[in-house]
Amino acid sequence: MTDYDYDDLGLVAGLEIHQQLDTATKLFCRCPTTERDPDDSTRSFTRSLHPTRSELGELDDAAVEESRVDREFEYLAYDTTCLVEEDEEPPHRLDTDAREVALQIADLLDMEPVDQAHVMRKLVIDGSNTSGFQRTALVAQDGAIETSAGPVGVEDLLLEEESAQRVEERDDGVTYSLDRLGVPLVEIGTRPDIDSPEQAREAAETIGMLLRSTGSVKRGLGTIRQDVNVSIAEGARVEIKGVQALDDIDDIVRREVGRQVGLLSIREALAARDAGVGDTQDVSEVFADTDSGVIGGALADGGSVTAVPLYGFDGLVGREIQPDRRLGTELSDHAKRNGAGGIFHTDELPAYGVTDAEVAALREAVDAGEEDAVAIVAAETETAELAIEAAADRAETAIEGVPEETRGANDDGTTRYLRPLPGAARMYPETDVPPVELDPSDVETPELLTEKVDRYHSEFDLEAGLAEQVAYGRRMRLFERAVGAGIDATFAAGLLESTLTELRRDGVAVGELADNHLLGVMRLVDDDELAKEGVEEVLSTIASDPDLTPAAAVEEAGLSGVSESDVRDAVSDVVDRNADQVESQGMGAFSALMGEAMGALRGKADGEIVSDVLREEIQKRA
The missing domain is CATH 3.30.1360.30 (GAD-like domain)
Structure with a gap:
């Protein structure tokens, strides 16, 4: 990849970060925000959309171009779908929990909240919203983050509803799923203060860390999207939509710079x-x-x-x-x-x-x-x-x-044309939702993930790498619940980060394990009702049948606890079978016999107990 002199080219870049919030209900209705399988859809309906004029009678260029293609949009509805999602009922008031999380994020970004949040309609006729527009509200302005190359201003923070999930695209239309439509989303727009691909990536990583510090954002593919605005001195502003991975941002910027340089070279040749x-x-x-x-x-x-x-x-x-x-x-x-x-x-x-x-x-x-x-x-x-x-x-x-336009990010770091840049004509007031007074005084500033890492290391004596894994991991809040309930921090961290990773690699459906499953298994170990050695088998059992309680899974796996006398009998049998090895090697036979003893007990007994009994039995015969 060509290495450019970005200062000489006059590179200017900015970010728009879109992050789903992990609230119980959607932004304008009380429907759940859980992801659904399209196969679980109970019915569907269709709509056709067309552009409407703004308050000043203007039509948005992007909407007009979208409308040139005659398409019908199908929407998959579920047993939880309501009339608001179908655009058959006016939206309800802004969700309170979403407002509080948005104000927390504004605090972390050092932004100034607005006095009132006014909901606006943003014209969108690609079918991703049943109403033909997306509802959005400005929450805060004028913040900043720090990067190693200098500060990057944060221009605005908006709270808006997520679009519907695209399921299938056909020549004559698109099928969308309504499970995602209306999930609360924050949009964070930086100022064009970024002047290198590396700074673009660092700024996105910093904002991502601040968002996750709230503990109230969704995790996983598609829950956070980065749009990148890029221009060079003789080029034009180009908005690149849908960058899914932070690792791709610097490559996206480099390749967009290269595209604009290439187009300028073509312009010169055409002029000649x-x-x-x-x-x-x-x-x-x-x-x-x-x-x-x-x-x-x-x-x-x-x-x-x-x-x-x-x-x-x-x-x-x-x-x-x-x-x-x-x-x-x-x-x-x-x-x-x-x-x-x-x-x-x-x-x-x-x-x-x-x-x-x-x-x-x-x-x-x-x-x-x-x-x-x-x-x-x-x-x-x-x-x-x-x-x-x-x-x-x-x-x-x-x-x-170079034309100004909106482009889509491809998996290989290149981009493709999507539509013209939208203009002011796409935005107008939402008359069905009243303004909301914003009071940031009661908002509690969350602990940063970087601070959590230091605390986990000092307070719980977690190794630095494990502390970072837990703090930045998807189950950070579960870890804090566990240690708050008295569970050993090292055990909890190891289960959530190492054990689950190993099970996933072995093909176990770890995604079926809910927080209550994991916390329940930890409590069984803490109460000496399950040996640590049996944890993997119990979790595998639950993953194959999520309706099982942890206690029932222990019974199902045949791992109910055994008495010390049962442990002694099992260990004694192992030592007897290997009497010649014990006589010749003494304690040198310990490691081999320990593995055999644990296998004989199948995770029913704690390893430390088995170890102590085995040492006693070997010493008796040595």
């Missing part, structure tokens, strides 16, 4: 050639007898092949601007947004069944010369016309340089 974009036209006749499966299939279905001449673009449409992504990929992204499968262009033809003769005929049909390129779309006629116009528009912006 006095490039332009011609009129779109139907070129179906050129491919009447084609052997191309894609083109021939579209024509056989009654579709068309549309083309646009790109004057001066020869060799530039195929130029790479990100790994495995070219200017032609950018044109293709815009065509796809209008329903086409993509584009072909002459920088990559002949290929895909298109012959040299067809390429020559195509160039002649659109009056393209040697320095020119041609892009084509093969699809249903209306789709082909819309798609080639979209590709032509994107080619026009290539002449100008």
